[in-house]
Amino acid sequence: MKIPPLVKSGPSLTDAERTRYSRQIVIPQVSELGQERLRNSKVLCIGAGGLGSPALLYLAAAGIGSIGIVDFDSIDETNLHRQILYTQAEIGERKVDIAKKKILDLNPTTLVTIHDSRIDNVNALEILANYDIIIDATDNFATRYLVNDAAVLLNKPYVWGSVNRFDGQAAIFWNTYGPCYRCVHPTPPPPGSVQNCAEAGVLGVLCASIASMQVNEVIKAITGIGELQIGKIMVYDALDSQYSKINIKKDSNCAICSQNAPQQKLLDDYESFCGINISDEISAKDLRKKFADNEEFVLIDVREPEEFEKSRIPGSTLIPKGFFLDHSALSALPLDKEIILHCRSGVRSAECLEIIQGAGFKNSRHLTGGILAWEKL
Numbered sequence: 001m002k003i004p005p006l007v008k009s010g011p012s013l014t015d016a017e018r019t020r021y022s023r024q025i026v027i028p029q030v031s032e033l034g035q036e037r038l039r040n041s042k043v044l045c046i047g048a049g050g051l052g053s054p055a056l057l058y059l060a061a062a063g064i065g066s067i068g069i070v071d072f073d074s075i076d077e078t079n080l081h082r083q084i085l086y087t088q089a090e091i092g093e094r095k096v097d098i099a100k101k102k103i104l105d106l107n108p109t110t111l112v113t114i115h116d117s118r119i120d121n122v123n124a125l126e127i128l129a130n131y132d133i134i135i136d137a138t139d140n141f142a143t144r145y146l147v148n149d150a151a152v153l154l155n156k157p158y159v160w161g162s163v164n165r166f167d168g169q170a171a172i173f174w175n176t177y178g179p180c181y182r183c184v185h186p187t188p189p190p191p192g193s194v195q196n197c198a199e200a201g202v203l204g205v206l207c208a209s210i211a212s213m214q215v216n217e218v219i220k221a222i223t224g225i226g227e228l229q230i231g232k233i234m235v236y237d238a239l240d241s242q243y244s245k246i247n248i249k250k251d252s253n254c255a256i257c258s259q260n261a262p263q264q265k266l267l268d269d270y271e272s273f274c275g276i277n278i279s280d281e282i283s284a285k286d287l288r289k290k291f292a293d294n295e296e297f298v299l300i301d302v303r304e305p306e307e308f309e310k311s312r313i314p315g316s317t318l319i320p321k322g323f324f325l326d327h328s329a330l331s332a333l334p335l336d337k338e339i340i341l342h343c344r345s346g347v348r349s350a351e352c353l354e355i356i357q358g359a360g361f362k363n364s365r366h367l368t369g370g371i372l373a374w375e376k377l
Contacts, residue, residue: 001177001231003347005224006132006157009036016108021063034223042226042369044128046119046147049073050207051161051214052195053085055135056099058215062106064222067103068092068131070115071095074346074372077310082197082204085147097225119143121266124150133221135214136160139197140347141188142270148173149266150180152257159217161210163202164194166238168210171229171248172217175257178230183251188274191315206238273349280353284377285348301371302352313342313374318341324352330359342367342374 018025021035043064044054048071060065073095075086085102086095096114103112115127117183128134128150136158144160151158159176160181173180193310212235220226233246237308254261269275282290290297301308308318321343323329329352333339339361341349342355351364356364 001228002179002226003221003224003228003230005037007037007041007223008215009040010083012036013039014302017063024062026038030223030368037223038063038219039065041133042129042131043133043135043218043222044068044070045135046070047139048077048083048099049137049139050082050163050204051137051211052099052135053083053139054208054211055105055215056085057106058136058212059218060103060110062215062219063107064110064218066099066111066113066131068113068115068127069099070117071099071118071126072116072118072372074375078307078335083201085209090278115176119146119337121146121268121368122248124129124266125154125180128154128205133157133218133240134159135218137211137214141194142274144346145188146266146270147275149256150178151160151175152182153265155377157221159214163197163206163210164200166203168205168206168213168236169233170210170213170217171233172221174228174230175250175309177228179191179250180250181258182253184233184248185257186251187244187354188308190275203238207237209238231271245349260369271317276355280357280365282365283368284373287313287340287367297340298334299340300333302341302343302348303371309345309353311371311375313371321348321352324355327355327359330356330361333361335361337363339364341365341369345370345372 015034024030025032025035041064042108043059045056048069075091075093077091080086085099094116096116100112100114103110134147134151134156136144137366147157151328152175155176157172159172220228231248233248235244235246252258255261288362299316301312301318302321304320307336319329319332327336333356339350343349346368351362353366
């Protein structure tokens, strides 16, 4: 779909900019006019992990004038095979801090704004409002629905990407011209039915392929060149090296973007919307107090074995999420003690909590913020 440029051009490029971007400016479709639009643009990247790492580098290299980064995570050794912004020496550092430094090393003229927090229904509209276009580089459904809804309410284009093992997908959703994410996925999948990178794995180089698709759509939207892939999902199979497209349509009954949409604001709780029960939580501070008071409880780590080997909370027992999904973990759980589940950030443990509470283990909670919150204390 051909649309007008998202960003206005001007003022004229400096001689230094003409030199730096000369190989891009020489392309007739881009020209100095397109480069001016890139310089004047503001792009928000939500997530600085597998997709966010290459996306942020290419945004900076292309000459995007202002880049925002949303991430609350720290660098872990398991990130390094795909998150190319980071090195071994930076393990434990905040991703947003290192990402900003690397972007400025690559392009000192870029304005980088970091949002070192989890995006939620309280801050989403305020954060997104400051940018022209949004890249979603996250890996959980609650955030995807939240970002989509915020983008629709603000009338912002939203470039989505997803990777799993050897398969990747990307799309640009823009309710002004076509469908939004909710048109394609009106309801989220059941909790635990789709594995994330830690559980399913991902070929590292696949992240660069999908991130490049996302940034390509961003550049085309900003400059007004080429055909935006609105109304299509781009699919890449890395094993067969095959690209394909799936046509999608705007849903006339979409809950958020249809003409008489019933939803006119962000939902109060996107975790609950995605079937994740987070009402039974314990904070890292309260968990430490339970240890200090010698209270009786069972702490279960639902991450994968390789994650458990790298870092763990003392006294925790490993039972990976997969054993909860097939219910085989239930026989190992005590009936006479409180059960506390934890994972890396709180998403997987919340899903497992719903499973065991549904099986009758009502005296159970999960650690909000996961081991990341524990390690901050």
